[in-house]
Each structure stands twice: as structure tokens, then as C-alpha cells.
Amino acid sequence: MSAVTGTLVEAQPAPAPPPRPWTPARIAGALLMAFWIAAAIGLVFYLYAAWDIDKVEKYGPNFLSGLWTTLSLVGVSIALGAVLSLPVAVGRMSKNPLIGRLAFAYVYIFRGTPLIAQLFLIYYGLGSFRPQLEAVGLWVFFRDAWNCALFAFTLNTAAYQAEILRGAIESVPRGQWEGAEALGLNRIQTFRKIILPQALIVALRPYGNEIILMIKGSAIVALVTVFDLMGETRRAFSRTYDFQMYIWAAVFYFAMVEALRNVWNALEARLTRHLRR
Amino acid sequence: MDSYPTLLSFGDQGWSDEIAWGVLVTVSLALATLPVGLFIGFMVALGKQSREWTLRTAADIYTTIFRGLPELLTLFIVYYGLQIGIQLLLRLMGIDGAIEINSFLAGVVSLALVFSSYASEVFLSAFRAIPRGQYEGGYALGLRHGTVMGTIILPQLIRIALPGLGNLWMILLKDTALVSAIGLTDILRQTGIAARVTKEAFLFFGIAFLLYLVLALLSSIVLNRLEAQGKRGERV
Numbered sequence: 001m002s003a004v005t006g007t008l009v010e011a012q013p014a015p016a017p018p019p020r021p022w023t024p025a026r027i028a029g030a031l032l033m034a035f036w037i038a039a040a041i042g043l044v045f046y047l048y049a050a051w052d053i054d055k056v057e058k059y060g061p062n063f064l065s066g067l068w069t070t071l072s073l074v075g076v077s078i079a080l081g082a083v084l085s086l087p088v089a090v091g092r093m094s095k096n097p098l099i100g101r102l103a104f105a106y107v108y109i110f111r112g113t114p115l116i117a118q119l120f121l122i123y124y125g126l127g128s129f130r131p132q133l134e135a136v137g138l139w140v141f142f143r144d145a146w147n148c149a150l151f152a153f154t155l156n157t158a159a160y161q162a163e164i165l166r167g168a169i170e171s172v173p174r175g176q177w178e179g180a181e182a183l184g185l186n187r188i189q190t191f192r193k194i195i196l197p198q199a200l201i202v203a204l205r206p207y208g209n210e211i212i213l214m215i216k217g218s219a220i221v222a223l224v225t226v227f228d229l230m231g232e233t234r235r236a237f238s239r240t241y242d243f244q245m246y247i248w249a250a251v252f253y254f255a256m257v258e259a260l261r262n263v264w265n266a267l268e269a270r271l272t273r274h275l276r277r
Numbered sequence: 278m279d280s281y282p283t284l285l286s287f288g289d290q291g292w293s294d295e296i297a298w299g300v301l302v303t304v305s306l307a308l309a310t311l312p313v314g315l316f317i318g319f320m321v322a323l324g325k326q327s328r329e330w331t332l333r334t335a336a337d338i339y340t341t342i343f344r345g346l347p348e349l350l351t352l353f354i355v356y357y358g359l360q361i362g363i364q365l366l367l368r369l370m371g372i373d374g375a376i377e378i379n380s381f382l383a384g385v386v387s388l389a390l391v392f393s394s395y396a397s398e399v400f401l402s403a404f405r406a407i408p409r410g411q412y413e414g415g416y417a418l419g420l421r422h423g424t425v426m427g428t429i430i431l432p433q434l435i436r437i438a439l440p441g442l443g444n445l446w447m448i449l450l451k452d453t454a455l456v457s458a459i460g461l462t463d464i465l466r467q468t469g470i471a472a473r474v475t476k477e478a479f480l481f482f483g484i485a486f487l488l489y490l491v492l493a494l495l496s497s498i499v500l501n502r503l504e505a506q507g508k509r510g511e512r513v
């Protein structure tokens with residue numbers, strides 16, 4: 001035994017790992033990361049260099065009021081759209097061919113055309129019917145660009161939300177309806193207590209995406225003289241020709257969307273915790 | 278006030294020729310953006326599933342930024358930003374003067390940025406739907422990486438990604454309407470001019486609305502055909 005131990009080699013440290021080769025992917029990755037880091041530093045430096053207390057005092061409050069306009073417009077139209085989407089979704093699932101087709105046409109028309117075309121049709125187009133609208137007392141409502149934007153957004157988001165709701169309700173297996181019926185629940189109870197809770201979990205992610213799409217889409221109201229965040233940005237830019245206005249708008253929008261996305265992810269994780277394995 | 282047939286005729290009195298030009302601009306803008314967006318989107322998707330964390334992160338940052346900004350804002354930033362940037366560059370080189378960027382080009386660039394960031398997600402999920410065995414089988418046959426990609430993965434990828442890409446095409450078609458804000462003579466711009474000149478706003482914006490609807494209808498017919506074509510090898 002002892003003779004053998006004498007000839008054994010001492011334990012050696014592991015050999016050094018071979019150097020990681022500079023593959024094309026690694027070079028591209030390093031370059032692109034360098035680009036983003038440089039862009040981030042450049043952005044911070046640019047905003048620092050362009051910081052002008054006069055402009056901040058003059059346009060800062062406008063930006064905040066624009067932010068509020070954007071948020072309230074999106075919030076109200078999402079809420080009203082949710083209410084309106086209920087009958088549309090029910091219509092889409094109806095067995096009556098006439099109601100089904102009407103609901104389908106509504107959804108197809110509002111999802112098939114640009115939101116901006118819908119907004120222009122309502123804001124500028126309804127002006128052609130001013131005498132008629134005045135006669136029924138609706139002109140007061142449609143005269144205001146904010147109301148028109150709210151109206152257009154509500155109709156638009158209702159079409160999208162109806163499809164989300166329909167998809168979610170149809171994703172609940174038939175056995176759930178049948179089981180509830182076997183227990184003697186009526187259809188309304190079944191829908192409220194059994195189908196809807198399961199459907200809303202499926203609908204949660206699409207709803208979040210729809211809100212984000214509305215926040216981004218709401219920027220177009222700036223083109224019909226509503227001073228939302230985008231509108232205030234355009235006004236400030238046209239007065240100062242200072243490009244940092246657009247950069248600030250981008251920062252605001254980006255922060256809004258990312259905040260909502262993260263809140264929504266947390267919400268979804270919380271609400272689906274019983275489904276996690 | 279002119280009668281509707283006169284307003285809608287072709288020629289000096291009517292607006293149909295102007296609006297037809299607008300349709301051409303809208304369609305060509307969307308068609309010009311599509312290949313650019315698809316190519317960038319595919320590259321970003323490749324980056325997202327790379328083994329290098331730097332490449333993955335860089336690709337994720339790209340998607341996060343261009344999905345987080347409103348399309349209209351991206352358009353303005355590209356349009357004005359490119360102008361200011363080029364002017365600055367020229368001034369450094371000693372040339373002074375106002376530069377105006379072609380609004381069509383700005384439209385293609387900004388729409389491609391938005392399109393590609395969404396397309397990369399569609400491609401990525403399609404990549405994930407293809408089993409690893411498909412790659413391994415290809416390598417076992419002695420095919421090179423490029424051949425495996427081109428002849429085994431890509432054909433399946435396109436089929437899986439087609440519905441998602443079809444949705445993105447519809448969104449792209451609708452987003453082209455935003456370029457009217459930077460002065461490109463698309464459908465909405467031309468009908469808007471007609472509406473202002475003739476004071477027949479509802480008529481002309483209604484026409485714009487219907488034209489977009491027709492474009493969407495035509496697209497969905499073509500897309501359904503393509504999807505049926507892609508599925509013809511599948512057993513029912």
C-alpha cells in the first residue's frame with residue numbers, strides 16, 4: 001500500500017477553462033449592449049444638458065395636466081367600454097342569427113378600421129349634421145373634442161373588449177355549465193358565480209394589453225385639438241423647437257406603460273396563485 | 278355646393294383621383310414596411326433565444342422600448358429626430374442648411390420599428406413551438422446549421438407564425454393612417470383635404486372609413502388563403 005501512495009500524483013487544481021471564443025453572436029451582443037448603454041448615458045446627459053428651469057416652470061404644469069387628460073380619457077373610456085362590451089359579447093354568442101350578425105358587424109367594423117379614422121369621422125364628420133344634432137340637443141356633446149374622443153374610444157374599446165370577454169367565456173368548459181345546472185343553479189347564478197370568475201382570470205392578460213393599447217392609442221387625440229400628454233408636447237415643441245419635449249413625452253408614456261405592465265403582472269400572479277403548481 | 282357624383286368623379290371637379298392616390302400611398306407604405314419589419318423582427322427573435330445573455334438583453338430592450346411608446350410618438354421622434362440629427366451632423370461637417378426628411382421614409386422606419394418589436398414576439402413563440410428533435414434530426418443527417426434553419430425550421434416556423442403575423446399586418450395597415458400627421462398624402466390626408474375644401478366632412482371621412490374597411494376585408498381574404506395553403510399538409 002505505502003509503495004503505491006508514493007507514486008500517486010498529488011491532487012491538481014482543475015485546469016483553467018479554455019478562453020471563451022469571440023463568436024459572431026458574442027461580438028454582436030457586446031456591440032448591441034454597448035449601443036444601448038451609450039444610448040442610455042446619452043439620453044441622461046442630453047436631458048441634463050437641455051434642462052432649462054424656465055421651460056420646466058412654463059411647460060411642466062402643462063405636461064402634468066396633459067398626463068391627467070390622457071389618464072382620465074383612457075380610464076373613463078375603458079370603464080364605459082367595459083359596460084358596452086357586455087351586450088356586444090352576449091350578442092356575439094347569441095343563437096339568434098340576426099343579433100349574432102349585428103354584433104359581429106359591430107366588432108368587425110371597429111376592429112377593422114384605424115381608431116384615428118373613427119375619431120375623425122366622429123369629430124369632423126358629425127359636424128355635417130350640426131342642424132339635426134342641434135335639433136335633438138346632442139350638439140352640445142359633440143361640439144367638444146374631448147367628448148368626441150371619449151365617444152370614439154368607448155365604441156372602439158367596447159369592440160375589442162367584447163371579443164376578449166367572448167373568448168374568455170367560451171374558454172370555460174361546458175361541464176361547468178352542466179355541473180351548475182345539475183346542482184340546480186339558474187343561468188344567471190351560474191354565470192355570475194361559476195363562469196365569470198373563471199373567465200375573468202383568462203381575460204386578465206388581454207384586458208391589461210387592451211389598456212396599454214388604449215394608453216398608446218390615445219395619443220392621436222392630439223390631432224383633434226385635445227391637449228393630452230401628446231397634445232401638450234406638440235404645443236410645447238411648436239413654441240420652442242426644443243426636441244427634448246418629445247423625449248420627455250416618450251419618458252412619460254414609457255413610464256406609464258411599464259408601470260401598468262408590472263402592476264398587471266403582479267396582479268395576475270396574485271389572482272392565479274391557486275392555479276400555480 | 279356640388280352634387281355628390283361631381284364630388285366623387287375623377288378629374289378636376291371630383292376627388293376620386295386624389296383619394297385613389299391616397300389608397301396607393303397607404304398600400305405601398307404598408308407593403309414597403311412589411312419586409313423590413315419582418316427581417317428585423319426575425320433577427321430580434323434570433324437574438325432573444327441566443328446563448329449570449331448580452332444579445333438576449335439587447336433584444337429584450339429593443340422590444341420593451343418600441344412596444345412601450347405610442348406609435349404616433351415614435352413617428353414624430355423618428356421624423357423630427359432624424360431631421361435634427363442629420364442637420365447636426367452636417368453642421369459638424371461644415372454644411373449649413375435645413376434638411377427635410379422624406380415623410381414616406383420616416384413612416385417606413387417608424388412603422389418597421391413598431392412592427393418588428395411585435396413580430397419578434399410572434400417569431401419567438403413560433404420558434405418555441407418547434408420541437409428540439411427537428412434540429413437534432415437535421416444535425417443527425419449531417420446538415421449544416423444554415424441548411425437546418427432554411428429547409429427544416431423556417432418552413433414550419435412560417436406556418437406556425439402566420440396567424441400572428443396576419444394580425445400584425447392588420448395592425449400595420451391601420452397604423453399607416455398615422456403618417457397623415459406628418460404630411461404624407463395617404464387615404465386619411467387626402468380625404469381630410471377633400472373634407473376641408475368641400476365642407477362635406479362626413480362624406481369624405483366616411484369614404485376613408487370604408488376604404489380602410491375594404492382593405493381589411495381584402496387582407497383577411499388573402500390571409501385566410503395563405504393560412505389554408507400553409508395547412509394543406511396537415512391531417513384534419
